[in-house]
Amino acid sequence: MSELTPDQERRYNRQLIMPEIGQEGQVRLRASSVLVVGTGGLGSPVLFYLAGAGVGRLGILDDDQVDLSNLQRQILHRTDGLGMDKVESARQALQRLNPDVALDLHKCRLTEENASSLIAPYDVVVGAVDNLATRYVLNAACVMMRKPLVEAGVSGFSGMATTIIPTKTPCYHCLFPRPEAGLQEPRYKGIIGALAGLMGTIEALETIKLLLGQGELLTGRLLFVDSLSMGFREIDVERNPECPICKDENGTTRSPSRASPNDH
Ligand SMILES: [Zn+2]
Incomplete structure (x- = not known):
């Protein structure tokens, strides 16, 4: 792989001097792609930090436009971008930050029909969605395509995060089985912007470590x-051998273990 340019040496200096990254890691990031x-x-924050770190190609997926009520937490977007497609608003912000990064704009909603073809070209997928239905669609597609998925969710002052390596670790459905009888979106509790920033930053870190x-x-x-209490807790979780999404064809022998979001 080719060496870094003098500008890249300077731009990424603070991570190039880290033993965990160095030239080799930086070249690796440059050759990587994330949706x-x-x-x-x-x-x-996921997109800002991945672009800042020099991930070579970023896919940006959103079908929405910038609304005034977004700006309290969605730091990619600006007041002068109201009404603009969010993918375009994101493109402008990220290009200003790091013109080296290639950006693919996907102005669409992720559906069962398009999910596999959308995620296929990327090394890692980051779930940064605000509804359960899309989370299940994304999880199923990532399991099918064997793509690592970094997941997080936020509600009020609370957040959750996990990283999924299909067939090796529990998938989202193992952890939160989708109810048979339809999907009830939880009551929207609002959200504090800084918490979304924190959980998105955790997702960015997980992605960089993965790459x-x-x-x-x-x-x-x-x-x-x-x-609210600034409490960080984690629970160990296992794959559900009966999970309809990620169950191995030849079966697994591990015992089922399920977590509920209320376990903390
Ligand atoms: Zn599963």
């Missing part, structure tokens, strides 16, 4: 954050 599903409160092959991932672990 970020959603450019809201979670997706904004570099460094550190311990949040795999088989669910991290819960209660920002």
